[in-house]
Amino acid sequence: MIEKINTVAVVGAGYMGGGIAQSLALAGMQVTLADVSAPATHAALERLLKESAQFEEQGLFPKGATETIRANLKAAESIEEAVAGVDFIEEAVPEIPAIKHDVLKRICAAARADAIIGTNTSTLPVHTLAPAVTHPERFLTVHFSNPAPFIPGVELVSGKATDPAIVPVVKDMLVRAKRRGAEVADTPGFVLNRLQYVLLKEAMSIVEEGIASPEDVDTIVSTTFGFRLAFFGPFAIADMAGLDVYANCFKTFEDAYGDRLATPAILKKLVSEGKFGTKTGEGLTGKFTPEQLAGLIAYRNKAYARMGQLMDELGPSPLRQ
Template structure:
């Protein structure tokens, strides 16, 4: 079995696939890119090399990244040519099951039998895609986020047949590319989009009910709880606020909205045990010594102050400027 990924094929050269190819090539891996036609692939390569130079000039890529991408990124005239000798194949074609199945069949017919095959699907479960993959033990979801050159998180999803030994190999590849990875279960939407779409759904309900405008909802999200999210996830944020506080607030939501906003059982259990988060030293994120909690508070305060400074330095987004 492959123990280290050195060569990669990215199938699909749009903005998502192209960004993944840039990221892996910048990290020193040899990457071959293929799209729907040789002409489309060549056009994508021209764009990606131009963008890499622009990003480096703007300080968005580290010095030397454009040269590394140019040295490590090549193209192939077909899917078959691209995948023939590589260690890892990342499929990044449209989110249509029939298209993905067709592409996987072509990949499997030409790739090495031990090549690891990943899909960048954002919502389709592994079990709906694996039937099109020969030797499905080498198949898993490796889900980057858009824009791929700049978003560090990647979801990893195994199917029932996936060999667990693949996980550290793929994680090592991602780590070398400066990416954070998290393994989640094989369900529709995984974690990222399940959370993201729930937020969008509730935001739409708020607008439809006349509670706030889309503009004002966006202001609240980005300047309140969204302001915290680059540093902490929802469980850490709740621990710092106090789980007893959250439990009391959920009572208000449950009274107003019914079961869909009822107090989660996990939260109820922690509160019943007297585990209120940072104030008691134990909560969603485990048990923490007082000195660690003091460091956490200091980090939080510094992080939020620095974020405010960065936003002031960057200035408002064009959407805000239009107001």
């Protein structure tokens, strides 16, 4: 079994695949790129090098990044050439099952039998793609987010046949690329898009009901709870706000919207046990010592202040100008 990923092929050189290839090449891995045709692959390589130079000029990539990527990233003449002999293959073709099945079959026919194969799918469960993979024990979802060069989180989704031993190998690769892998179950939409789409659906309902405009909804999200989400997830935020407070608020929602926004069972249980979050020393994210709580408050205040300073420095987005 592969113990460390040093060589990579990225199949699909579009916006996502190209960004993944940039990120892994910048981290020092030898990356081979392949797309629908050799001319398309070579054009993508030139685009990625040009983008990297722009990112470097803007201070978004470190000095010397473009030369590092140039030294570590190359274009293949075909998918088969790209995947032959590498440790890890990331499939990043369009989110259409038939296309992914076809490409995965080509990958498997040319790759080493022990090569780890990842798919960059946003919503398709592993079990819908695994039938196209020979030796499915080496197959899993490795879902990067858009834009891949700058978003650190990566969803890792194992299927029924996935060998658990390959997960830490993939996580090690991600750490070297300054990414953070999170393991989630094999269900449609995983975690990222299930949450993201629920938020979008509720936001659209708010607009349809005439409660607020799209612009005002975006302002509220980006300057209130979205402001916090860069540093804390919803469980940590709830712990800091107080689970008893959340339980009382859910009563209002349940009265207004019914079962759709009923109080979650996990919240009822913790509140009934007197576990209100940071104020009582235990909540959704575990137990807290007084020292941890003091450190958390200091970190939170510093993080939010810095975020405010960054927003002032960057100014409004072009959508607001």
